[in-house]
Amino acid sequence: MRGIYVHVPFCVRKCGYCDFYSVAGVEEERDRYPALVEREMDLLLRAFPGEASVTADTVYFGGGTPTVLGPDRLNRLLAAIRSRLPVTENAEVTTEANPGTVTGADFVRLREGGFNRVSLGVQSFRRDTLAALGRIHSVEDVRTAYQDARRAGFSSVGIDLIFGNPGQREAEWQEDLDLAVTFLPDHVSAYALAPEPGTPIHEAIADGGIALPDDDSVARMYAAAMKTLREAGYRHYEISNFCRPGKECRHNLKYWRREGYLGLGPSAHGLLFPGESAPFGLRTANPPSLPDYHGALSDGRLPWGSPRVCDREDAWKESLIFGLRMADGVSSPSIEKKNGPPPEPVRGAVEHLIGSGLLLRDGDRLRLPERHWFVSNEVLQRLA
Numbered sequence: 615m616r617g618i619y620v621h622v623p624f625c626v627r628k629c630g631y632c633d634f635y636s637v638a639g640v641e642e643e644r645d646r647y648p649a650l651v652e653r654e655m656d657l658l659l660r661a662f663p664g665e666a667s668v669t670a671d672t673v674y675f676g677g678g679t680p681t682v683l684g685p686d687r688l689n690r691l692l693a694a695i696r697s698r699l700p701v702t703e704n705a706e707v708t709t710e711a712n713p714g715t716v717t718g719a720d721f722v723r724l725r726e727g728g729f730n731r732v733s734l735g736v737q738s739f740r741r742d743t744l745a746a747l748g749r750i751h752s753v754e755d756v757r758t759a760y761q762d763a764r765r766a767g768f769s770s771v772g773i774d775l776i777f778g779n780p781g782q783r784e785a786e787w788q789e790d791l792d793l794a795v796t797f798l799p800d801h802v803s804a805y806a807l808a809p810e811p812g813t814p815i816h817e818a819i820a821d822g823g824i825a826l827p828d829d830d831s832v833a834r835m836y837a838a839a840m841k842t843l844r845e846a847g848y849r850h851y852e853i854s855n856f857c858r859p860g861k862e863c864r865h866n867l868k869y870w871r872r873e874g875y876l877g878l879g880p881s882a883h884g885l886l887f888p889g890e891s892a893p894f895g896l897r898t899a900n901p902p903s904l905p906d907y908h909g910a911l912s913d914g915r916l917p918w919g920s921p922r923v924c925d926r927e928d929a930w931k932e933s934l935i936f937g938l939r940m941a942d943g944v945s946s947p948s949i950e951k952k953n954g955p956p957p958e959p960v961r962g963a964v965e966h967l968i969g970s971g972l973l974l975r976d977g978d979r980l981r982l983p984e985r986h987w988f989v990s991n992e993v994l995q996r997l998a
């Protein structure tokens with residue numbers, strides 16, 4: 615089964631660290647948006663009729679800020695997906711929500727429309743940190759949004775947090791963690807801040823106007839998240855993700871397990887398995903531009919640019935690089951069953967990492983030792 619991702623490219627305003635594609639967007643653009651995604655699905659089904667028989671069991675609306683569209687447009691989009699593509703009855707249907715953009719009535723409408731999981735972009739419970747990050751919402755908005763989502767009956771409510779923020783002290787992060795667990799969320803994501811080049815926070819750091827905590831301090835913050843969340847009963851199932859038993863994000867598991875997913879909307883990426891033409895998968899990438907996306911669809915073209923046909927080496931590398939982010943690691947025989955034996959460069963890189971102690975072989979499984987999780991990107995890059 616596959617997943618379906620819809621990118622909603624609107625935000626109230628840009629946060630100081632973010633380079634995800636989104637625009638402030640006028641009301642007419644938001645009104646037009648569901649019809650554009652519907653057009654993209656229709657073009658996809660015309661070019662790849664076989665996709666109409668691939669069932670999805672997860673749908674994820676991310677952004678941007680999906681809740682800026684409002685519940686009616688989101689529900690319309692979800693209904694449009696279900697009317698064109700098979701989606702299981704008990705699919706996990708998530709929307710990201712920014713606490714400053716959603717009301718209790720909105721959550722009720724979204725539940726009625728079929729959404730059953732919400733991921734709240736909290737980032738911090740401190741007013742000064744929220745201001746430093748350029749978030750639009752207050753701490754009070756977070757409390758209200760969380761309680762509203764619970765009252766509306768979502769079966770899973772998650773909280774996203776950021777640590778290593780400008781000027782942040784370790785004790786402040788610990789307070790954020792301690793407060794987060796009192797909400798009893800089903801899922802917690804905790805990412806170290808990584809301001810992207812070109813963003814205001816990146817510029818301010820380069821100019822010396824603000825400073826991030828040093829690497830050792832950020833590593834201790836990561837360790838504090840592991841300790842606090844584990845002691846509160848959360849399973850640390852992926853490098854940056856924690857959940858109550860059985861509450862993993864099923865949609866994100868598809869990325870880490872290299873299962874198929876459709877990517878709809880500007881800047882969305884996808885991985886299709888259309889059969890013999892691409893036995894190891896076809897990677898699609900929509901342009902990070904609403905006008906370019908709109909232009910392609912108006913010309914009757916899929917907005918993919920040049921999709922990449924993966925070869926066996928791509929499939930093996932991606933299966934390892936994404937799969938090793940999970941606490942359980944990967945099963946080499948399962949990857950081999952899907953993709954054939956590993957090409958020599960991949961086998962060599964794996965053996966080298968095992969020999970250096972950066973990777974563990976545990977029966978049939980390969981895992982990243984926990985002590986390397988904080989620097990996982992550096993380790994996993996060696997497989998690229």
Ligand code: SF4
Binds near residue numbers: 625679
């Ligand atoms: S709300 Fe999310 S997507 Fe929008 S600018 Fe902020 S971090 Fe980026």
